[in-house]
Amino acid sequence: MRLKQLFIFWIVFWAGVVFHTAQASHIVGSDLTYRCLGPGPGNTARYEITLILYQDCLSGAPTAITEDNPAYIGIYNANTGGLFMIDSIYSQPFQIIPPNFNNNCVNNAPNTCLRKETFIKSYNLPNDQPFHIVYQRCCRNSTVLNLLNPGAVGATYYCLIPPATTGCNNSARFWNSPPQIICINNPLVYDHSAIDSDADSLSYEFCQTYVGGTQTDAKPLPPPPPYQPVTYIGGFSSNNPMGGNPPLQIDPKTGLITGTPNIAGRYVVTVCCHEWRNGVIINTVTREFQFVVTNCSKAVVADIPQYSDEPNTYIVECNSMTVKFDNHSTGGFSYLWDFGVPGMVDDTSDAFEPSFTYPDTGTYVVKLWVNRGSTCPDSISRIVKVYPTFHSVFTYDGLHCPMSELQFIDGSSGTSGDPISWLWTFGDGNYSSERNPVHRYDTGNVYTVTLETKNGRGCKSIYSEEVFIENFKPFAGNDTIIVKGEQIHFDAKGGGQYTWFPSDRLNNPYIGNPTGYFPDTGRFHYMVHVISPHQCEGVDSIFVWVVNNSSLFVPTAFTPNGDGLNDFLKPIGVGYSKVRFFRVFNRWGELVYQTEHFKQGWNGEYNGVPAEVGVYFWVLGVVDRFGKEELIKGDAVLIR
Numbered sequence: 001m002r003l004k005q006l007f008i009f010w011i012v013f014w015a016g017v018v019f020h021t022a023q024a025s026h027i028v029g030s031d032l033t034y035r036c037l038g039p040g041p042g043n044t045a046r047y048e049i050t051l052i053l054y055q056d057c058l059s060g061a062p063t064a065i066t067e068d069n070p071a072y073i074g075i076y077n078a079n080t081g082g083l084f085m086i087d088s089i090y091s092q093p094f095q096i097i098p099p100n101f102n103n104n105c106v107n108n109a110p111n112t113c114l115r116k117e118t119f120i121k122s123y124n125l126p127n128d129q130p131f132h133i134v135y136q137r138c139c140r141n142s143t144v145l146n147l148l149n150p151g152a153v154g155a156t157y158y159c160l161i162p163p164a165t166t167g168c169n170n171s172a173r174f175w176n177s178p179p180q181i182i183c184i185n186n187p188l189v190y191d192h193s194a195i196d197s198d199a200d201s202l203s204y205e206f207c208q209t210y211v212g213g214t215q216t217d218a219k220p221l222p223p224p225p226p227y228q229p230v231t232y233i234g235g236f237s238s239n240n241p242m243g244g245n246p247p248l249q250i251d252p253k254t255g256l257i258t259g260t261p262n263i264a265g266r267y268v269v270t271v272c273c274h275e276w277r278n279g280v281i282i283n284t285v286t287r288e289f290q291f292v293v294t295n296c297s298k299a300v301v302a303d304i305p306q307y308s309d310e311p312n313t314y315i316v317e318c319n320s321m322t323v324k325f326d327n328h329s330t331g332g333f334s335y336l337w338d339f340g341v342p343g344m345v346d347d348t349s350d351a352f353e354p355s356f357t358y359p360d361t362g363t364y365v366v367k368l369w370v371n372r373g374s375t376c377p378d379s380i381s382r383i384v385k386v387y388p389t390f391h392s393v394f395t396y397d398g399l400h401c402p403m404s405e406l407q408f409i410d411g412s413s414g415t416s417g418d419p420i421s422w423l424w425t426f427g428d429g430n431y432s433s434e435r436n437p438v439h440r441y442d443t444g445n446v447y448t449v450t451l452e453t454k455n456g457r458g459c460k461s462i463y464s465e466e467v468f469i470e471n472f473k474p475f476a477g478n479d480t481i482i483v484k485g486e487q488i489h490f491d492a493k494g495g496g497q498y499t500w501f502p503s504d505r506l507n508n509p510y511i512g513n514p515t516g517y518f519p520d521t522g523r524f525h526y527m528v529h530v531i532s533p534h535q536c537e538g539v540d541s542i543f544v545w546v547v548n549n550s551s552l553f554v555p556t557a558f559t560p561n562g563d564g565l566n567d568f569l570k571p572i573g574v575g576y577s578k579v580r581f582f583r584v585f586n587r588w589g590e591l592v593y594q595t596e597h598f599k600q601g602w603n604g605e606y607n608g609v610p611a612e613v614g615v616y617f618w619v620l621g622v623v624d625r626f627g628k629e630e631l632i633k634g635d636a637v638l639i640r
Contacts, residue, residue, distance in 0.1 A: 025141045025151065026060020027053055027068075028114070029178055029289030032135055032157045035197070036168035040124035045168040047161060049073065051089065051119040051135055054178065054289065057096070058113035067219065071119045071135060074222035078130035078160055081224045089119040097177050101298075105376035108296045112180045127164040134158040134222035138213030141290060145265035146236035147209075154212030154220075155288060156227045162282045171285050172196040172273045178289040183296040184264050187303045188248070189312070189380055192271050193255035194285065200275040204255040206248075207272035208238045209288055230268070242267035242291060251311035258312040261293040300331035302370040302378040310458050314366065314382040318390040318414065318459035322357040325366070329378075332370040340364035340384070358386045361416060390414030390459035394451050400469050401536035403440050410435050412453040412461065419453035427467070444471025474530035474538035481545045483575035486625065488516045488544060495530035495538075502526070518546045550575025550624055557637040560604030569593075569636050570601025571620050580621035580629065587615065604638055613638050 031052040040046040051073065055065050070088040077084055097114040125131055135157045142151030162169050172194040182188055194202055210227040213220045232238070242248050248259035250271060257271075270288045274281045305328050307315045317323050325337065339356045341347040341364060347356065358364065367381045391412060398406040412419045424432040426439050427447030441447065450464040474494040482488055492498050492512040503509035505516045505524070518524070524544040531537050553572045560567050571582055576598075584593040584602050592611060593602035604611055620632045 025139055026056045026064045027137055027155065028056050028141070029054040029287065030135070030155070030157045031174055031285070031287050032133060032159050033171045033173050033285055034133065034159065034161060035170045036164070037122060038168075043127050044124040045127055045164040046122055046124050047168070048120060048122045049089070049133055051157075053117045053119075053137075054097075055115040055117060056113065056141070057115040058111055065115070065117075068117060068137075069119075072219065072221065074132075074134040074224070075123065075125070076132045076134065076224040078132045078225075083224070084125070084131060085123070086221055087121065087123075089121040092118045092120060094118075097180070099180050100177070101181065105299045105378075106183065106296050107299060108294075110181060110294050110296060114177075114180050116177075125161065125164075127168075130163050131161045132158055132225055133161065134224070136212035136220050136222045138218040138220075139215060140268065141266055143266050144268055144290065145263070146232055146234060146241055146267045148231040148233045150268070152215050153230055154214060154218070156210040156212040156222075157286060157288065158222075158225065158227075159285050160283045169275075169282060170197045171283055172200070172202055172275055173285070174271075174273070174287050178287070179291065181296060182261055182291055182293045183298055184293050185260060185262055186298055186301050187260050187380060188244075188258060190257040191255065192250065192257045192287070194273045196275060198275075198277075200277050200282070202255070203252050203274045203276065204250050205252060205272055205274075206239050206241060206250055207270050207284075207286065209268055209270040236267075238270065241269045242293070246306045246309075249311040256312050258306065261291075264293050264295055267291045267293070298331070298378065300371050300374075300376045300378045301329055302332075302368050302380040303328040303330070304366065304368055304380055304382040306382065308385075308458065310383070310385075312381075312383055313458070314384050316385040316458040316460065317388065318416065318457075318461065319388050321359075321361075321386060321388060322355055323384055323386065324355045325353055327353045327368070329368070329370050331376075334371055334374075336369040336372055338367045340366050361387050385458050387414070387416035387455075387457040387459055390416060390453075390455055390457075390461050392419075392451050392453045392461035392463035394449075394463065394465070396449075396467065399536060400467075400534045401472050401532070402443055402469060404536070405438050405440055406467070408437050408439060408449070408451075410451065410453070412451070412463075414455055414457075414459060414461075416457045416459060417455040420456050421454045423452040425450040425452075441469045444469045444473075470532055470534045470536050472532050472534075472536035472538065474528070474540045476526065476528045476540040476542040479543040479545075481547060481574045482518065483550055483625065484521050484546050484548055485519055486546075486575070488518070490514050490516060490526075490528075490542070492528045492530065492540070494540075495532040495536070497531040499529045500526055501529070516544065518544065521546045521548055547574055552576065552620070552622065552632060554618060554620065554632075554634055555636055556634075557639055558604070559639045560610070561640060568601030568603055569616075569618070569638075570595075571598060571622075573598055573622060576622045576624050577627075578623050580623060581619070582621075583619045585617045585619075586611070587617075592616070604640075610640070611638060613640050 034047045034049050037046040069091045074086045075084040095116045097116050099112050138154030140150040144150035174194045176191050209230045244259040244261045250257050269291050273285050275283045304314050337349045339347040364384045366384050369379045371377045393411045396406050396408045422435050447467045449467050452462045454460045476492050498512045500509040506514040508514045527541045529539050551574050558566050558569045579598050582595050592606040617635045622630050
């Protein structure tokens with residue numbers, strides 16, 4: 001049958017079906033794989049397609065389970081997206097997967113029922129084209145915690161058959177049944193590896209989950225890629241599907257899933273197994289499954305903690321050949337450790353928390369059995385890496401001044417390999433991943449600089465050192481107004497060496513507090529170059545305004561609204577040696593403010609609260625430059 005005729009056939013077929021398909025909240029996972037059966041007729045190869053559905057036969061609707069059969073798959077040209085075939089596959093006799101736990105050894109074990117339904121059919125596909133195999137269904141269990149609106153979101157499962165021009169491919173196959181329950185706060189160690197009859201290299205990762213059928217079309221005609229990813233919630237993601245402490249991880253080389261789930265619930269977890277040939281990924285098979293974490297507890301738990309952030313790794317020991325093993329197991333009365341040294345028979349211990357000195361550097365798989373040979377035994381394996389020694393250290397060079405460049409130089413090293421990654425924390429909120437970064441500090445302070453390095457063996461080391469940055473702020477002084485014929489005593493700060501320019505009218509331009517004499521009126525601008533004890537350098541300036549006569553000024557109004565303009569009522573004086581007092585009274589004669597300094601003023605508050613708008617009266621007592629006292633009075637309006 002030609003492609004066009006085939007397509008018309010399926011449109012008519014699907015149009016004739018009355019859809020009362022139950023939503024697939026009973027489906028908890030799926031595998032979609034294939035194997036090559038050899039050459040087909042003409043320029044084709046024959047492939048056996050296998051779809052496995054894992055169904056919840058305890059709480060799943062029987063009608064929905066029944067309506068899974070037959071399954072409809074789509075086959076599309078992966079280059080063009082064109083439809084090659086949509087076909088129905090009828091299932092083989094189903095299997096009930098036995099629980100992966102012993103009820104006698106699990107407290108509060110929930111009831112479970114996992115049904116495995118398998119659909120197998122063979123097809124002849126052209127050798128020179130790649131094909132996508134697709135299956136879709138709706139919907140997921142509505143109690144899933146890590147997806148948005150899971151009860152209305154379907155699932156898509158698909159894989160790629162590469163061209164068979166150089167020989168047809170067999171996909172990898174997951175060999176282990178998924179776990180039916182996971183006890184909360186118990187370490188999970190689950191072998192999620194696959195096997196490949198072509199001996200291709202395999203790698204593993206948590207990967208994206210895709211939307212499939214809908215509530216109105218629960219068992220759709222599968223469309224070609226691309227597909228819409230699901231939406232994760234609650235901080236979950238495809239790479240962090242269920243959290244935990246330590247979080248769920250998958251070893252990219254072995255497919256071993258480890259972690260300690262700490263929140264009860266149902267989680268969608270998707271694992272991709274990539275097939276590598278000649279350094280290129282030729283296919284990816286995917287298993288999606290709902291991991292169920294319950295409040296059960298195991299009577300006996302073998303637990304070697306995971307202190308490394310590498311998958312299933314107890315520790316990466318980079319300081320010594322001796323490793324001290326911590327044991328977090330519960331319910332045990334006997335223990336047997338095997339420290340994983342190849343060729344050794346005495347690398348064992350029956351101590352609760354032993355230490356072991358390894359004969360050589362390397363990566364070892366350590367196994368702990370608890371209550372071995374009893375009714376309820378348990379065991380766990382962790383990786384231990386022994387690669388001493390490795391140490392972080394750094395030096396730095398440059399001026400210890402704000403905005404000056406400091407060059408940080410990594411000096412880390414190790415007998416097992418030099419660093420391959422660097423994380424600098426400069427203590428001011430800034431970071432760098434460069435090996436020898438340059439950094440500038442905005443302000444003076446004592447900063448704790450930390451360098452964390454890691455080498456190719458997984459060794460980590462942290463080194464910290466305090467870095468002093470001088471609080472350097474060159475200051476020439478405040479602008480000032482004086483009367484002709486007076487002297488001014490400059491008072492620059494911020495350093496140990498000073499140079500004033502111009503040097504006119506100064507008695508010594510090389511000190512911080514020279515005296516200036518101004519016999520003539522005018523505006524004079526001075527700059528001072530400051531050098532600190534740590535050789536920080538900077539420039540600041542000051543204006544000196546020389547007037548003919550002494551004068552006083554007090555504003556007639558002020559607006560204390562915090563905008564930085566006319567916020568204070570204060571006297572301004574030129575040619576006066578000091579203020580004896582400046583007092584402000586309200587209309588009832590109450591003293592609301594007083595000061596003895598020119599630079600201070602009233603902010604419009606009385607007894608800690610904003611004073612009323614209106615007229616206020618002031619009295620100012622001053623002493624002029626000849627020692628004569630004066631008394632001046634006036635009023636000002638407070639405006640808001």
